[in-house]
Amino acid sequence: MSEDTRQILGAQTPYFRTPEFSQVVLECERLLVALVGAPSGSRAVFLTASGTAAMEAGVINLLGSTDSALVVNGGSFGQRFCDICRCHGIPHRELRLSGSDPVPYPGTGARALLLNGHETSTGRCYDLDESGAYCRRHGMLHLVDAISLFVTDELNMASQAIDVLVLSSHKGLALAPGLAMVVLAPTALAVLKERVPSFYLDFHPYLNDGIRGQTPFTPAVGILLALLQRLRQIHAEGVSVHIDKARALAAHFRAGIRGLPLRLHASPAPNAMTALERTDGGDARDLVVALKQRHGLVLTPNGGALAARVFRVSHMGEQRHDRLAALLVALHAYFNNPR
Numbered sequence: 431m432s433e434d435t436r437q438i439l440g441a442q443t444p445y446f447r448t449p450e451f452s453q454v455v456l457e458c459e460r461l462l463v464a465l466v467g468a469p470s471g472s473r474a475v476f477l478t479a480s481g482t483a484a485m486e487a488g489v490i491n492l493l494g495s496t497d498s499a500l501v502v503n504g505g506s507f508g509q510r511f512c513d514i515c516r517c518h519g520i521p522h523r524e525l526r527l528s529g530s531d532p533v534p535y536p537g538t539g540a541r542a543l544l545l546n547g548h549e550t551s552t553g554r555c556y557d558l559d560e561s562g563a564y565c566r567r568h569g570m571l572h573l574v575d576a577i578s579l580f581v582t583d584e585l586n587m588a589s590q591a592i593d594v595l596v597l598s599s600h601k602g603l604a605l606a607p608g609l610a611m612v613v614l615a616p617t618a619l620a621v622l623k624e625r626v627p628s629f630y631l632d633f634h635p636y637l638n639d640g641i642r643g644q645t646p647f648t649p650a651v652g653i654l655l656a657l658l659q660r661l662r663q664i665h666a667e668g669v670s671v672h673i674d675k676a677r678a679l680a681a682h683f684r685a686g687i688r689g690l691p692l693r694l695h696a697s698p699a700p701n702a703m704t705a706l707e708r709t710d711g712g713d714a715r716d717l718v719v720a721l722k723q724r725h726g727l728v729l730t731p732n733g734g735a736l737a738a739r740v741f742r743v744s745h746m747g748e749q750r751h752d753r754l755a756a757l758l759v760a761l762h763a764y765f766n767n768p769r
């Protein structure tokens with residue numbers, strides 16, 4: 431997180447049922463909708479929750495037991511969409527893939543396609559132009575979880591034909607966890623379910639109250655204040671500056687591991703993050719522990735089936751070249767002396 435963000439998050443939390451706070455929410459919505467290239471007439475809702483709630487809310491406000499979903503399941507976040515559908519009795523077909531497998535889009539469509547633009551558990555990006563074109567061809571809703579793409583990788587709701595976009599505060603936006611966002615294009619707003627099997631996640635009150643810059647329930651006040659500062663900054667500089675910065679960090683890091691027994695776990699890899707696999711037969715968890723103990727460097731381990739093979743390095747937020755350089759020195763030292 432940036433110094434600006436930390437200052438805002440460390441300050442007193444104001445009372446929020448005020449005209450002043452309404453202005454904060456209205457400007458956040460306006461900037462967010464613009465920064466993701468949403469078509470005119472799009473709306474954003476702000477949920478006090480982590481990103482999974484936005485995934486679930488997006489699904490249950492648009493799909494029910496008489497609809498069908500096609501889910502791209504290439505890792506634990508794709509699996510999460512399947513679990514959400516199962517939990518709510520939404521018929522779904524899974525396109526299960528591993529690593530860099532191409533997406534086997536079937537000839538017959540469904541009501542909606544659910545996919546994670548960047549499957550953060552494997553470090554693999556999907557081609558959103560391709561998924562968008564597929565959805566348009568089959569008259570399907572295109573629901574994209576862009577939680578670990580936003581502000582580090584190319585994202586444009588209009589050109590990628592995205593109807594529902596899921597975002598959260600604590601990945602590329604580099605804010606504290608606790609704020610989740612869903613951006614709805616007019617194509618999605620027009621087909622929202624009348625009845626939603628959740629009280630808290632029903633979009634209707636959020637959309638109504640949002641017209642005057644309020645939320646039906648207590649919002650993540652501090653994070654929204656930090657979001658406004660962050661969106662203003664990104665808007666002023668241009669998203670492309672942030673994407674270029676992440677791209678340069680990723681390129682620096684990936685060039686620096688050449689010669690080490692490491693390879694990218696999947697491709698195409700995003701700018702947001704590098705997911706690496708050990709090729710020397712060693713355990714990724716040992717490396718993560720050793721770097722923490724020897725150098726105080728915290729890498730992201732994987733869970734589940736990839737736990738022993740894969741670990742991840744972020745290029746999001748305030749990541750810097752000097753920190754990645756220190757990490758590269760530590761990685762080279764580790765492989766010279768893994769014990």
Ligand SMILES: *Cc1c(COP(=O)(O)O)cnc(C)c1O
Binds near residue numbers: 483
């Ligand atoms: C982090 C992340 C989420 C949200 O996970 P939470 O633990 O609920 O914040 C969802 N999708 C993707 C692709 C993510 O990287």
